[in-house]
Amino acid sequence: MIAAASLPGRVHVVGAGLAGLAASVALADHGHAVTLYDSGPQAGGRCRSFVDPELGVRIDNGNHLLLSGNQAASAYIGRIGALDTFERPTEAAIPFIDIRTGERWTVRPGKGRVPWWVLRAARRVPGTRARDYIEVLRLRRAAPADTVAGLLAPDSVLFHRLWQPLAVAALNTAVEEASARLFWRVLVETIGRGAASCRPMLARDGLSESLVDPALSLLSRRGAEIRLGSRLRALGFADGRVSELLFEHNALRLRHEDSVVLAVPAAIAARIVPGLTVPDDYAPIVNAHFRCPLNSSGPPGAPLFAGIIGGTAEWVFRKREVVSVTVSAADRIVGCPADDLRELLWRDLTLALALPAAPTPPARIVKERRATFRATPAQETRRPAAATAWPNLHLAGDYVDTGLPATIEGAIRSGFAAATRVHQRRGRASAANIGPAPRTPTEDCQRALP
Numbered sequence: 001m002i003a004a005a006s007l008p009g010r011v012h013v014v015g016a017g018l019a020g021l022a023a024s025v026a027l028a029d030h031g032h033a034v035t036l037y038d039s040g041p042q043a044g045g046r047c048r049s050f051v052d053p054e055l056g057v058r059i060d061n062g063n064h065l066l067l068s069g070n071q072a073a074s075a076y077i078g079r080i081g082a083l084d085t086f087e088r089p090t091e092a093a094i095p096f097i098d099i100r101t102g103e104r105w106t107v108r109p110g111k112g113r114v115p116w117w118v119l120r121a122a123r124r125v126p127g128t129r130a131r132d133y134i135e136v137l138r139l140r141r142a143a144p145a146d147t148v149a150g151l152l153a154p155d156s157v158l159f160h161r162l163w164q165p166l167a168v169a170a171l172n173t174a175v176e177e178a179s180a181r182l183f184w185r186v187l188v189e190t191i192g193r194g195a196a197s198c199r200p201m202l203a204r205d206g207l208s209e210s211l212v213d214p215a216l217s218l219l220s221r222r223g224a225e226i227r228l229g230s231r232l233r234a235l236g237f238a239d240g241r242v243s244e245l246l247f248e249h250n251a252l253r254l255r256h257e258d259s260v261v262l263a264v265p266a267a268i269a270a271r272i273v274p275g276l277t278v279p280d281d282y283a284p285i286v287n288a289h290f291r292c293p294l295n296s297s298g299p300p301g302a303p304l305f306a307g308i309i310g311g312t313a314e315w316v317f318r319k320r321e322v323v324s325v326t327v328s329a330a331d332r333i334v335g336c337p338a339d340d341l342r343e344l345l346w347r348d349l350t351l352a353l354a355l356p357a358a359p360t361p362p363a364r365i366v367k368e369r370r371a372t373f374r375a376t377p378a379q380e381t382r383r384p385a386a387a388t389a390w391p392n393l394h395l396a397g398d399y400v401d402t403g404l405p406a407t408i409e410g411a412i413r414s415g416f417a418a419a420t421r422v423h424q425r426r427g428r429a430s431a432a433n434i435g436p437a438p439r440t441p442t443e444d445c446q447r448a449l450p
Ligand SMILES: Cc1cc2nc3c(=O)[nH]c(=O)nc-3n(C[C@H](O)[C@H](O)[C@H](O)COP(=O)(O)OP(=O)(O)OC[C@H]3O[C@@H](n4cnc5c(N)ncnc54)[C@H](O)[C@@H]3O)c2cc1C
Pocket: 014, 015, 016, 017, 018, 019, 020, 037, 038, 039, 040, 043, 044, 045, 046, 047, 061, 062, 063, 064, 065, 066, 230, 231, 232, 233, 263, 264, 265, 268, 285, 286, 287, 368, 370, 371, 372, 396, 397, 398, 399, 406, 407, 408, 409, 411
């Protein structure tokens, strides 16, 4: 639905990361007057691009991989008209390179939900047997306290070459402490649905160009107000509702029919909302962006992205003249000097892509120390519902209880869910969800509305 703002009241969305953007876009598309605030000078939050002055090129803060099975993200991208800004290989293929042995293989899930592909040796991870894959079904019955390494055999080849890299990337948490339930959820929505849900989607020019700027343009076209550089300090409460937004430099009194979607990171939300419990343990992600002497198509056979096994680097992504490396759950290296990381990660890259070892090209190391909450069973219990004790205050963000780890998909899903709650509370109770229907615990949060 596309409508000019026509419903009474205004929705104040605080936080212009993907959760806040998704909420704003869905609300503006359904006739709500929206004001979107962010404390920073740029929207996008943890998912953004910038020009690095030393490299002289535009880079992303970190490589972000989406899969076609990320339904809320796909719906959001469609809604903001940005589908064409993604590299979308037609084949569902995840390449891997083992830099210790030199082996290369590609995981290609089959068309259907039944994974017949594991019966064919050529399509399996090298060194694994078809029956090894059955073990993953143990995750299905995972108890809340179970970890990935606790349920799967951590010494097996399959674990080392497939489950571990996927789990660490998706959960940003070491497998010894990562929630088995969350990993199962990720698998069900991607590999579990077959090839159609496993096609990679990579922002061609940059994360901002694909996920942020088109949303801001759409919001402007819909008449939404966008106020960057507006830091919310506190909320005022009166008569059981949020009555005031107290920004660093001004205060805004709300009308009775106004609503607030608070889409700031967990730690900030906990400071602003009285009594809110949120995840309080965070895991770092380190990215190294090399301005690389490759031509635009890279060295012969260099994939658009690939998993690296057996080194410090875990994933490599190629974009124009930049080759980037990602290390998730990077506690062991986040404290190392940038120069050391540059050498360490370049070494892995030369082995993976058969590049000359010297000289090491100029690089920018980006350390996101609080990249996501750590997806452990203990942190899971700290995730709040979208609903709050105040009927006009709704939470959104990757830390909200979406049933998914902290990902783009989770953030967007939470934004759509918060928008749906606002929409339904404001006299549109019969309206359907205004984002794709959540099929996760958020749905339960919605049913539990006061
Ligand atoms: C390096 C890195 C790599 C990642 N890789 C992937 C990946 O491959 N795939 C994937 O799916 N996910 C990935 N993620 C996770 C993904 O980026 C996040 O889950 C998602 O961007 C979170 O969005 P959000 O809107 O919940 O929060 P945020 O992006 O943190 O947005 C919150 C916004 O609130 C603003 N704000 C903060 N305080 C205030 C205040 N007081 N007043 C007003 N505004 C405020 C911030 O400026 C920010 O813009 C990665 C994250 C990082 C850091």
